[in-house]
Amino acid sequence: MKDPNVSMKFLFEKSRADSYIDNECMHSCYELVYCRQGTGYFCFNNVNIPFKSGMYVVFPPSSVISESGNLTVCDYLGFEYEYPGELSCGLFEDDRGNILKIIELMQCELKKHTDHSDKCLESYLKILIYTIKRESENSLTPLSQHNSNLISEIKSYFDRNYDKPINVSEYFASIGYSYHHLRHSFKEVCGFSPNQYLMNVRIEAAKRLLLSTDYTLEEIYRKCGFNSVSHFVANFKKSTNKTPTEFREERG
Amino acid sequence: MDDAVFTHIEFLKHRSYDNEKVVVPPHNHYFYEMTYVLDGCLYTDMNNKHYECEPNSIILVPPNVAHAHNSNDRYEVIYMGFYYNGLFGPLNQRVFKDDDEKTILRLLRQMLEEYDNTEKYYENICGELQKIFILNMLRLQDNNRPSNNDAVLKYAVSYMQDHYYDDIDMQELAKSLGYSYHHFRHIFKENFNMPPKQFLLNQRMQYAMRLLRTTNKNISEISRNCGFSSATRFISSFKALFNISPTQYRNSDTINLDICIFSDDTADADLRPTAQ
Structure with missing residues (x-):
């Protein structure tokens, strides 16, 4: 593998108070955040990424990130990296403690104030990048994948529970995300808002019941999670341009 | 200038000898040789000088310098042959001690571990460790000269x-x-x-x-x-x-x-x- 071109911009360890929320900010370079203590969330491209001690996140340049957390101690390493290949960005677990070891060596190096610090730091940074590449091939959760994994998890929750009354924002809160953030990425990934998606699942289920059973509309609205017959009929009509009864008569 | 720095590890070995008399007759190499004494005592002759090398001694032999080693008792060493084009600064013929943090030893052990495990990118990582090794050898040689500007x-x-x-x-x-x-x-x-x-x-x-x-x-x-x-x-x-x-x-x-x-x-x- 060809040698990458790297340079370190900063390395700073920061202890935070309980319950902090940072502003959204754009970072100019790659940034690795290593969590030594505490728990928190990064919000990156409208997706919340939960982290805890022993985990680290690599953000690509120009990322808009906000951080929130509780009693965290994190190392912030900013660096530039130039290489035809992509650097893996995402959330990682430092199972073997290798990443922390290198960060600590770099921190020592910063305090030495002797000749050659820059060159040593550059080499340590390269070692860090190779180690991330090496370990990421096993335990990587890329930021984009984190996103789509989460969305498919939510979709399958809707697919399984459409028959129950679901309050989408309460459900999102229960899994640790704000409605506002998730709505955006949900729509980006699957083309519908969460509520629209859930409604589609309910309508499809109602269609199946209309065609395959003799259930009354009263029974169907209950089995498909609608609030009332009129809620059912109105939404059904909106999506298919027919009332449930017309649909059943035409196709039945 | 950094781009032009060239280093290459020719060999890296960890050896211990038990109760045997070892005599390595005078010889020289085209590359640098570094011997790190972990245990016992190694006697080295280099350019008509005689050195008694105790644990944590580092013996650095530049290319084409004749040297001989011997020992009477058990001893344990790590030795490494490497090429280096001198662009970080010249490495001189010397026998000296590792620092209190055992920086050099730590780097050598890390390199040995990488070579043993041969996980992906181990050669790249060893190449960088080798550079850090040379930079730290230079630091020891210059007695940790403080950096002249406030670079950090x-x-x-x-x-x-x-x-x-x-x-x-x-x-x-x-x-x-x-x-x-x-x-x-x-x-x-x-x-x-x-x-x-x-x-x-x-x-x-x-x-x-x-x-x-x-x-x-x-x-x-x-x-x-x-x-x-x-x-x-x-x-x-x-x-x-x-x-x-x-x-x-x-x-x-x-x-x-x-x-x-x-x-x-x-x-x-x-x-x-x-x-x-």
């Missing part, structure tokens, strides 16, 4: 440039660079003509001015985005600096304020406020 300050500067919106604790920042706050402030001022807190304030102001002119965000949002603890604080700092309020600045297209920002080649010129 640039890391504080780029941190403040990227994290101006954060609540930055200068004591912590100084500590991370191995300085007391007092000393940090002093050398920062010496290098950039302003204390670090002023530098940070200017970064924040610069960004705030841009937001004032280019967005509709309200004053409290802007002060939050720029790392001010409150809108009041932002307004009073702004007034103190420019003698006008942020709103006056926003509403006037003609007022052109200038703020002293340390700038190197990478500083964002487009951050400077311009009348629009």
